Amino acid sequence: MADETQIIEGMTRAELAMAIRLSTEEVFSTMLGLNLTSGDVFVEKEEAVPTSGVVSIIGLAGAWVGSGSLTCTAPFACKLASAFLQEEYSAVTEDVLDTVAELTNMIIGNVKTHMENRVGAMGLSTPTVIYGRNFQTRSARNQEWTVVPFSLDGDRMCIQMCILPNPEADRSVRAGFPIPHVISV
């Protein structure tokens, strides 16, 4: 059953998940020529899960603030870069990290455009990409992430977003200052 929890004014979690799914599928089919299979949407609470691989995080700021991220394994990131740049990548290089960052920018940016029709303009920060083993990420504010998993040839990738009303929304908007993240290794 669709999750009717209101995420932002006039937008349910099911609608946010649909926006993430459509944006991701559009970016992958248009820029990479890859067709993903989407899985069941789930909600992740604040507890951080140990992660290995590549995480790309991008911030949203405006009347609402939040973050969006792409997480995947290192081999999956190499597969994305190989399709994006039409060169073979077997190890995580600058090009691979840049590809993951740009894909995150496009996916979350398109979801942002969808949301802006309901809640007004928001700024988008430049993405931060982390690659490593056994690290944890968490947001410094208590919140829930809407997570949309995707698979491709047995590999898994997740796109997730969290969004909250900005208590300082009447102040001037500066893009690039999302909800702070803590990364521990």
Added chain:
Amino acid sequence: MATVLDVLIVDDSAAIRKILQRVLRQAEIPIGEVYEAGDGAEALNTLRNQKVGLVLSDINMPNMDGLEFLTQVRAEPAWQKLPVVMVSTEGTHAKVLEAVERGASGYVRKPFTADQIKEKLAGLL
């Protein structure tokens, strides 16, 4: 014989700069040198030092974003007719309108296909 154009690609993503360069090369547009810049300030510097005939620019970039870059380009009399196409994730009507008001010659939303870039440039060149 068609005039060969030198092109400036402005984007903080090296991956996107590489893809746009490939699209231009495949588009059967007579392209000469392709210069790259990671932000608006770097792009202005390139424009001052090179004879560029076409600019493709992102909007969200550090240091100087694409809209400020566009404003500064149009403020310079020598660059008022220089074709500047914005290529950005920003897709709201308001953002496109703002780019056009600041003097953008065209607007392509990311993600883009090679055909969309070719089509946009064909109308300009």
